[in-house]
Amino acid sequence: MLKTANQKAWYFVVPVVVLVAFNALIPLMTVVNYSVQETFGDNVFFWEGVKWFEEVLNSDRFHDSFLRQLAFTGMILVIEVPLGIGVALSMPRKGPWVSVCLVLMALPLLIPWNVVGAMWNIFALPDIGLLGRSINALGIDYNFTQQPESAWMTTVLMDVWHWTSLVVLLAYAGLCSIPDAYYQAAKIDGASAWSVFWRIQLPKLKRVLTIAILLRFMDSFMIYTEPFVLTGGGPGNTTTFLSIDLVKIALGQFDLGPAAAMSLIYFLVVLLVCWVFYTLMMRHEGQ
Amino acid sequence: MAKISLEQVKHSYLAQPAKSEDYAVKQVDAVWQDGGAYALLGPSGCGKTTLLNIISGLLVPSHGRVLFNDTDVTKVPTIERQIAQVFQFPVVYDTMTVFDNLAFPLRNRGIAEAKVRDRVMEIAGMLDLESSLRRRASGLTMDGKQKISLGRGLVRDDVNVIMFDEPLTVIDPHLKWRLRSKLKELHKRLGLTMIYVTHDQTEALTFADQVVVMYDGTVVQVGTPVELFECPNHTFVGHFIGSPGMNILPCELDNGTVRCAGHAVNTASSGRPRSDVTKTEIGVRPEFVRFDDHGFPVHIVKVDDLGRYRIVEVRYADQRVKMIVEEDAAIPSGSARISFDPAATRIYADGWVVN
Amino acid sequence: MRTHRWLVPTLYIVFLMLPIYWLLNMSFKTTNEILGTFSLWPLDFTLDNYRKIFTDPTWYNGYLNSITYVVMNTVISVSVALPAAYAFSRYRFLGDKHLFFWLLTNRMAPPAVFALPFFQLYSAIGLFDTHIAVALAHCLFNIPLAVWILEGFMSAVPKELDETAYLDGYSFWRFFVKIFIPTVAAGIGVAAFFCFMYSWVELLLAKTLTSVAAKPIAATMTRTASTAGYELGLLAAAGTLTLVPGAFVIYFVRNYIAKGFALGRV
Numbered sequence: 090m091l092k093t094a095n096q097k098a099w100y101f102v103v104p105v106v107v108l109v110a111f112n113a114l115i116p117l118m119t120v121v122n123y124s125v126q127e128t129f130g131d132n133v134f135f136w137e138g139v140k141w142f143e144e145v146l147n148s149d150r151f152h153d154s155f156l157r158q159l160a161f162t163g164m165i166l167v168i169e170v171p172l173g174i175g176v177a178l179s180m181p182r183k184g185p186w187v188s189v190c191l192v193l194m195a196l197p198l199l200i201p202w203n204v205v206g207a208m209w210n211i212f213a214l215p216d217i218g219l220l221g222r223s224i225n226a227l228g229i230d231y232n233f234t235q236q237p238e239s240a241w242m243t244t245v246l247m248d249v250w251h252w253t254s255l256v257v258l259l260a261y262a263g264l265c266s267i268p269d270a271y272y273q274a275a276k277i278d279g280a281s282a283w284s285v286f287w288r289i290q291l292p293k294l295k296r297v298l299t300i301a302i303l304l305r306f307m308d309s310f311m312i313y314t315e316p317f318v319l320t321g322g323g324p325g326n327t328t329t330f331l332s333i334d335l336v337k338i339a340l341g342q343f344d345l346g347p348a349a350a351m352s353l354i355y356f357l358v359v360l361l362v363c364w365v366f367y368t369l370m371m372r373h374e375g376q
Numbered sequence: 377m378a379k380i381s382l383e384q385v386k387h388s389y390l391a392q393p394a395k396s397e398d399y400a401v402k403q404v405d406a407v408w409q410d411g412g413a414y415a416l417l418g419p420s421g422c423g424k425t426t427l428l429n430i431i432s433g434l435l436v437p438s439h440g441r442v443l444f445n446d447t448d449v450t451k452v453p454t455i456e457r458q459i460a461q462v463f464q465f466p467v468v469y470d471t472m473t474v475f476d477n478l479a480f481p482l483r484n485r486g487i488a489e490a491k492v493r494d495r496v497m498e499i500a501g502m503l504d505l506e507s508s509l510r511r512r513a514s515g516l517t518m519d520g521k522q523k524i525s526l527g528r529g530l531v532r533d534d535v536n537v538i539m540f541d542e543p544l545t546v547i548d549p550h551l552k553w554r555l556r557s558k559l560k561e562l563h564k565r566l567g568l569t570m571i572y573v574t575h576d577q578t579e580a581l582t583f584a585d586q587v588v589v590m591y592d593g594t595v596v597q598v599g600t601p602v603e604l605f606e607c608p609n610h611t612f613v614g615h616f617i618g619s620p621g622m623n624i625l626p627c628e629l630d631n632g633t634v635r636c637a638g639h640a641v642n643t644a645s646s647g648r649p650r651s652d653v654t655k656t657e658i659g660v661r662p663e664f665v666r667f668d669d670h671g672f673p674v675h676i677v678k679v680d681d682l683g684r685y686r687i688v689e690v691r692y693a694d695q696r697v698k699m700i701v702e703e704d705a706a707i708p709s710g711s712a713r714i715s716f717d718p719a720a721t722r723i724y725a726d727g728w729v730v731n
Numbered sequence: 732m733r734t735h736r737w738l739v740p741t742l743y744i745v746f747l748m749l750p751i752y753w754l755l756n757m758s759f760k761t762t763n764e765i766l767g768t769f770s771l772w773p774l775d776f777t778l779d780n781y782r783k784i785f786t787d788p789t790w791y792n793g794y795l796n797s798i799t800y801v802v803m804n805t806v807i808s809v810s811v812a813l814p815a816a817y818a819f820s821r822y823r824f825l826g827d828k829h830l831f832f833w834l835l836t837n838r839m840a841p842p843a844v845f846a847l848p849f850f851q852l853y854s855a856i857g858l859f860d861t862h863i864a865v866a867l868a869h870c871l872f873n874i875p876l877a878v879w880i881l882e883g884f885m886s887a888v889p890k891e892l893d894e895t896a897y898l899d900g901y902s903f904w905r906f907f908v909k910i911f912i913p914t915v916a917a918g919i920g921v922a923a924f925f926c927f928m929y930s931w932v933e934l935l936l937a938k939t940l941t942s943v944a945a946k947p948i949a950a951t952m953t954r955t956a957s958t959a960g961y962e963l964g965l966l967a968a969a970g971t972l973t974l975v976p977g978a979f980v981i982y983f984v985r986n987y988i989a990k991g992f993a994l995g996r997v
Binding site: 092093094095096097098099101102104105106108109111112113115116117119120172175176179180181186188190191192193194195196197198199200201202203204207208209211212216217218219220222250253254257307310311313314318331332333335336339340345348352353355356359360363 | 736737738739740743744746747748749750751753754757765766769771807811812814815817818819820821822823824825827830834836837838839840841842843844845846847848849851852867868870871874875878928931932933934935948949952953963966967970973974976977978980981982985986
Binding site for chain 1: 429432434453454455459460461463464465467469470471472480481484485525528529
């Protein structure tokens, strides 16, 4: 659509800018402020320059939680995206079951995140949980509160349970918007089911999948509440992801400088990845 | 290639059709001769696309049979019917090049790559697509994309029929006639059966040798453009084809004499309608209405000058009649008398012509 | 394979329902039964857990607090996002693209980064432990989202609608309220749904900004888990009740969900 130039449009945007800036800029300034200073309490601050940034970037603790975070995000993307597409492909296109599917599938998305954690906790506990009990009954030793592998598996499974529906809903909406003529033409051209998927459905889903991957990347990279309630970051530090580590440093140990420096690095990483991904997709689109 | 016959085909999208209104296609018997250029003409929602999808096998009709060369193919899947279809909106495979798009139906059928190449080059030549063969199909203009859709039908040498479902809807007006004459040219050159669905009478009459007119789920007339103009089978055909459409005027029968508002009218219909019809009308095209001092009296309502001729609208009782008058003929003002050319005036009983 | 297509969504839904069923199952058990025996359904069926939640103000106030700030946030987010989205969809102005991108970056900010500064900010302006504090804090990610969704819907409305209305003598605000808002009603529904959803499920900021008076239900549950021993039945009942508002909202917007997602704007 051709837009008209109109500087008065700024008046319409002012409330949004004020509200968001109030919430974004002031805290961000506070974080920047902390990240370059040292304090020993009593609101006395000393200039420290980039010391905290160097410290964080060189600390093993940060490297570990960063790598854990990458591994976690990578794993859930690899599982949730194909699974979501698969479920969306096999969902009915019309009829009474569509509503049933949509409502039931969207349900996990609307559960408060700590309830998700608590629910999975009692679901997976080896003594009273259905999942934990069943796995142990199969003869596999499973206890997510003590075994790192079990804790990992449970956290990933919980995230798959919680968020795959988002990918399903996006992919489903994308599939519904493909005109029937494409499927009819494919039939006439003698295309196999695989070609239909590869040549019609996947290309048409590209846009919604980009959004799905971006959202899942962002949200999984920021994940805090669910694993915190489920495992508390343990056993040991095995499920301590970036946010959990950050809160531990900032609110647990009250090391404001390193926490602030880490926050900024963290934020920048998310921004950078999103920007790179977005730019690559757009360039690809332009071709 | 094949002759296509539809025998008592009916189709309803409902699972349990009860009334006749539940059917999108009510009852169609039609034969499409091998190598013919047909147009399927009718207003939106008259069942054209449904009928097309029944022929292509995308739909299985609720009743009746579809025959290709006297073989029953009613339940044969689309791919085995060897048909091609071009849709209203161009369907191209975005991620593939133009070449791969054209080669797609052949490759799916496992044809050797050398042969695929030859066919694609040949068809690309006919459609003037050679220069863009290496480009991605998504970057083409609408008419380019529509040519690819058509090309995917043409590359196969085994097609029985190519069907067009309002293929020019999204094409720019100045490119429409070029694509349409391309279609005519291809029809002459390849001798394929073509069925062209449209709601535009100009498109239908210029493309087809035979026009099939559909109305409300039934075929009302099959004929050449001239036949449709001169002897419409149904008031709908008379009204839908021609500009302006046929005048349809209520009439009474009085001992075999046809009277319009009391005036006797001579017609070409020698038969008379059965006594159980509810509505009797006469139909006469505006081209065959004349001023005549011995005709019946009317008032002149309006004169539209269209350059080469004028359309005069006259009124008697509460009926309006349109007539076409040559540009230099005199038009009386106020009241006048008109008559209808008996050879071109027919009786219609409940919409259907009486011969 | 085609005939067994329904199996995939069915299995997936079963997988989704299992933990929810387990939560429901626990909520009808006594704590003793939960800890003592393992059973697939409540043997000693009880409604005590629910009774306790509906009679104890520390519990039911948690729900009221949550719903209060969620509704406040949804109203604020959607009402300020409406004119802004209109501006983005209709006009070019200085810095519009950068502004839009900056808004979206806030959707990418990890709440953990902002937890401590938020606490200090809202304490400093005397809003700590109020509903409005949480509602305002959630604007950080909900306003960008609402602007994004609404801009998508508004761009789909042809500009001729605006022009026709002005020609008919409508003033801008009369046009905006009487004609434009009803036209994008579906978009407002979708935006409100997502604001509701993200505000309802978020806990980190809500917990940081409250202590007693505005404490969300989710935080009440966390406290119970740690202080009152491990009253699992009660916890399960409280958890089950947090599903109810979400389920209601989904049911009402089920026909819009697919449409909203289809715009690819979530």
